[in-house]
Amino acid sequence: MEYSAIILAGGAGTRMKQASPKQFLLLAGKPMFMHTLERLEKISSIKEIILVSVPQYRELLAANIDAYMLQKKYLIVDGGESRQQSVLNGILAASQDNVIIHEAARPFVTTDEFQALIDEPCEDAIYGADIPFTVLLKKNGFISNILERSELLNVQLPQKFGRQPILDVHQRAAAEGKRFTEDASMLYYYTGREIKILPGSHCNIKVTEPIDLILGEFIYKEYIIGRD
Amino acid sequence: MTCVITGAGSGIGRATAVEMSRRADYDTLVLIGRHSETLAETKICLENKKKIILKAFDLTDFGAIPILVQDIFMECENIQCLLNIAGYTEPQALLTTSLENMKTTFEVNVFAPFVLIRECVRFMRLNDRPSKILNVASTAGVTARPGWLSYASSKAALVSLSQTLSEELAEYRIKVYCVSPGRCATALRKKLAPDEDQTVIMQPDEVGRIICDLVSNDEYCLDGQNIIIRKK
Numbered sequence: 001m002e003y004s005a006i007i008l009a010g011g012a013g014t015r016m017k018q019a020s021p022k023q024f025l026l027l028a029g030k031p032m033f034m035h036t037l038e039r040l041e042k043i044s045s046i047k048e049i050i051l052v053s054v055p056q057y058r059e060l061l062a063a064n065i066d067a068y069m070l071q072k073k074y075l076i077v078d079g080g081e082s083r084q085q086s087v088l089n090g091i092l093a094a095s096q097d098n099v100i101i102h103e104a105a106r107p108f109v110t111t112d113e114f115q116a117l118i119d120e121p122c123e124d125a126i127y128g129a130d131i132p133f134t135v136l137l138k139k140n141g142f143i144s145n146i147l148e149r150s151e152l153l154n155v156q157l158p159q160k161f162g163r164q165p166i167l168d169v170h171q172r173a174a175a176e177g178k179r180f181t182e183d184a185s186m187l188y189y190y191t192g193r194e195i196k197i198l199p200g201s202h203c204n205i206k207v208t209e210p211i212d213l214i215l216g217e218f219i220y221k222e223y224i225i226g227r228d
Numbered sequence: 229m230t231c232v233i234t235g236a237g238s239g240i241g242r243a244t245a246v247e248m249s250r251r252a253d254y255d256t257l258v259l260i261g262r263h264s265e266t267l268a269e270t271k272i273c274l275e276n277k278k279k280i281i282l283k284a285f286d287l288t289d290f291g292a293i294p295i296l297v298q299d300i301f302m303e304c305e306n307i308q309c310l311l312n313i314a315g316y317t318e319p320q321a322l323l324t325t326s327l328e329n330m331k332t333t334f335e336v337n338v339f340a341p342f343v344l345i346r347e348c349v350r351f352m353r354l355n356d357r358p359s360k361i362l363n364v365a366s367t368a369g370v371t372a373r374p375g376w377l378s379y380a381s382s383k384a385a386l387v388s389l390s391q392t393l394s395e396e397l398a399e400y401r402i403k404v405y406c407v408s409p410g411r412c413a414t415a416l417r418k419k420l421a422p423d424e425d426q427t428v429i430m431q432p433d434e435v436g437r438i439i440c441d442l443v444s445n446d447e448y449c450l451d452g453q454n455i456i457i458r459k460k
């Protein structure tokens with residue numbers, strides 16, 4: 001099976017208090033998004049990589065693809081108003097029957113983890129981890145209900161879907177003006193399809209706050225290159 | 229498997245090439261130096277089991293290094309190891325150290341290794357087996373050396389460059405070594421210490437053996453440090 005990889009690489013980065021958006025910050029000496037791209041380069045069933053970003057970073061992305069001499073087919077498409085719209089733009093640009101959705105702000109996914117997602121026989125699959133802390137429901141500043149921790153899932157990326165089913169539900173959600181925070185929820189909500197959960201690593205953090213970049217350097221050393 | 233050696237026309241570079249020609253780790257040696265005559269002399273000293281390629285090249289011709297490296301890759305089909313051994317010194321006191329002196333010293337000792345590494349890494353990233361880079365710095369790079377300002381500071385830069393790259397390139401399975409020899413009987417040392425009796429100090433083949441040990445296929449634990457090579 002062949003895949004288009006859709007990489008979200010375009011948030012404005014306001015939370016990081018940095019001039020450049022977080023995906024372009026250096027992590028262990030390399031632009032954050034490049035960690036993902038270099039690993040995807042090694043996977044033969046990925047036929048194209050679609051970078052979804054804001055127009056002002058097109059040139060920077062293209063210059064880095066050049067400097068790192070990346071070999072795969074790259075498409076840079078504009079993001080939308082929301083994450084959901086950005087993913088839809090990526091899916092629309094994809095030419096393969098299957099898509100992998102990932103975000104550049106999660107640079108600690110190894111080549112083997114991408115490969116395991118691809119090798120999973122179920123067409124739709126995601127990474128997810130247990131939640132090691134308690135999550136409750138709230139209302140107006142008060143606890144409103146409890147949740148059973150063992151039934152909850154910390155939803156991670158990357159995720160893979162058949163292109164047509166995920167496109168269909170995105171178009172439906174767009175038509176209905178319905179918002180989802182990520183794509184597995186959307187597919188499940190509309191279709192009830194079987195979506196396989198692969199055990200995700202707790203090192204697969206999303207770099208969001210400035211402290212994450214500092215933690216990220218430790219994760220890189222320990223988990224990715226195994227240095228002390 | 230190809231090993232590229234700079235400074236191969238004399239001293240430590242030549243001794244390393246000679247030692248390397250006796251070992252099984254690399255089957256192709258690319259020898260770089262400015263003078264084709266001295267490179268040819270080195271070639272005569274080598275055991276002739278390997279493919280030997282001579283490249284007369286001035287490493288301060290930075291613009292041409294990408295083409296040099298590309299040519300080597302085309303000819304050898306891989307670059308597995310790079311030994312940055314070429315070096316330059318013009319010892320002077322601060323008040324007589326010209327900017328030119330500083331520039332030339334940094335060009336040969338820091339900028340040339342930097343450009344060579346950058347260009348070689350483009351290809352090394354693609355290797356199936358771990359690749360190796362070794363830089364020859366100096367004990368002068370980590371201690372005060374009055375009168376050797378440009379040389380000592382350039383070697384300090386090379387130590388730092390090596391340490392940074394050892395982590396930055398780890399995910400590509402490229403190991404970066406840095407060795408810092410103490411006094412060793414060569415022409416460069418003669419410039420630094422003209423009156424010294426070179427027969428009683430460390431000889432280039434002693435350093436060459438250690439360099440070959442480090443970049444052999446069996447070694448994978450000593451990268452990322454500044455390894456001092458000194459005869460006690």
Ligand SMILES: NC(=O)c1ccc[n+]([C@@H]2O[C@H](COP(=O)([O-])OP(=O)(O)OC[C@H]3O[C@@H](n4cnc5c(N)ncnc54)[C@H](OP(=O)(O)O)[C@@H]3O)[C@@H](O)[C@H]2O)c1
Nearest residue numbers: 235238239240261262263287314315366411412414416417
């Ligand atoms: N000898 C010591 O005591 C000692 C101690 C610590 C570190 N080291 C280091 O060991 C390395 C080797 O030096 P060595 O002691 O063996 O002295 P050497 O025999 O004088 O070797 C220096 C080499 O550098 C080459 N070189 C200089 N400028 C160059 C340029 N622009 N382009 C290309 N090649 C150039 C020279 O070749 P061409 O002239 O043919 O170009 C020569 O082969 C140097 O990095 C030196 O700093 C030496």
